[in-house]
Structure formats: C-alpha cells, structure tokens
Amino acid sequence: MSKFNKGLTIFLVIAIVATIGGIIYLSLTPKPGDRFTEFYILGITGRASDYPKKVTLGNSAEVIIGVVNREGQTASYQVSIAVDGVEDNKVDVGTLANGQKWEQKVSFSPKNTGDGQKIEFYLYKDGSDKPHIKDPLRLFIDVRPP
Numbered sequence: 001m002s003k004f005n006k007g008l009t010i011f012l013v014i015a016i017v018a019t020i021g022g023i024i025y026l027s028l029t030p031k032p033g034d035r036f037t038e039f040y041i042l043g044i045t046g047r048a049s050d051y052p053k054k055v056t057l058g059n060s061a062e063v064i065i066g067v068v069n070r071e072g073q074t075a076s077y078q079v080s081i082a083v084d085g086v087e088d089n090k091v092d093v094g095t096l097a098n099g100q101k102w103e104q105k106v107s108f109s110p111k112n113t114g115d116g117q118k119i120e121f122y123l124y125k126d127g128s129d130k131p132h133i134k135d136p137l138r139l140f141i142d143v144r145p146p
Contacts (some may be wrong), residue, residue, distance in 0.1 A: 038068035060107040069096035078124040111144040
C-alpha cells in the first residue's frame with residue numbers, strides 16, 4: 001500500500017469517526033429553540049377524547065390536565081379554569097423539574113344553563129399574571145337545568 005493510500009485511509013477513518021461523534025453530540029444536546037411547556041387536557045378516561053359535552057346545572061364536570069416542563073430549567077405552574085369568561089377554579093401545579101410531567105383530575109362547575117358554554121384553561125408560569133401560552137385550551141359544553 002502506498003503512502004498516499006495509507007494517508008487517505010487514515011483521513012477517511014478519522015472523518016467517519018468525527019462525523020459519527022458529531023451526530024451523536026447534536027442528537028443529545030438540546031437546541032435553544034426546543035424549550036417549551038406541554039399543556040393539554042384529556043377526557044376522564046385519560047385519552048384525548050370523551051370530554052364532557054353535557055352537564056346538569058349544579059353538578060361539576062371533570063377533565064385531566066397535563067403539564068410537562070421542557071423549558072430546560074425548573075419552573076412553577078398554575079392553571080386557571082374559566083367558564084364563559086368567569087374564573088371557576090385555580091389549580092396549583094407546583095414546581096416541575098425539566099422533563100417532569102404532572103397530570104391531575106380537575107373539575108369545574110358552570111353557574112348558568114345554556115348551550116355552547118366556553119370552558120378555557122389558562123397556563124401560568126413562575127407566578128406571572130399573564131398566561132404563559134397566549135391562547136387557552138378550550139372546550140364547549142351544554143349546561144342543562146336540573
């Protein structure tokens with residue numbers, strides 16, 4: 001084997017090892033743009049279905065709220081539930097480490113009868129008075145008289 005071929009082979013092996021190392025590093029190192037909070041609601045069965053659609057006035061409805069911290073640092077969260085624009089319930093999620101998930105059953109109680117009442121779920125982070133996510137999660141329910 002000539003000196004040129006030996007040198008080329010060594011160069012190619014080093015290039016391949018460096019490329020594999022770079023790919024592993026990039027796949028394991030989070031990018032700054034990947035920081036976010038997951039915020040979701042599930043039906044009482046724990047699925048993204050079976051949400052309450054009809055409620056009798058005087059009764060409460062239940063959903064599961066979920067929050068996953070993917071901010072790259074510890075953060076505290078609170079959730080506010082509003083029925084037709086009026087706050088009905090506040091839930092203190094607490095402090096979550098990066099990557100930590102929180103899910104809990106929560107309830108809300110409409111105060112008036114009517115169809116298409118808007119239920120909004122607002123997420124707040126680190127004690128802010130402005131929602132962390134601009135648009136709230138929404139459900140619409142029909143409230144029947146007892």
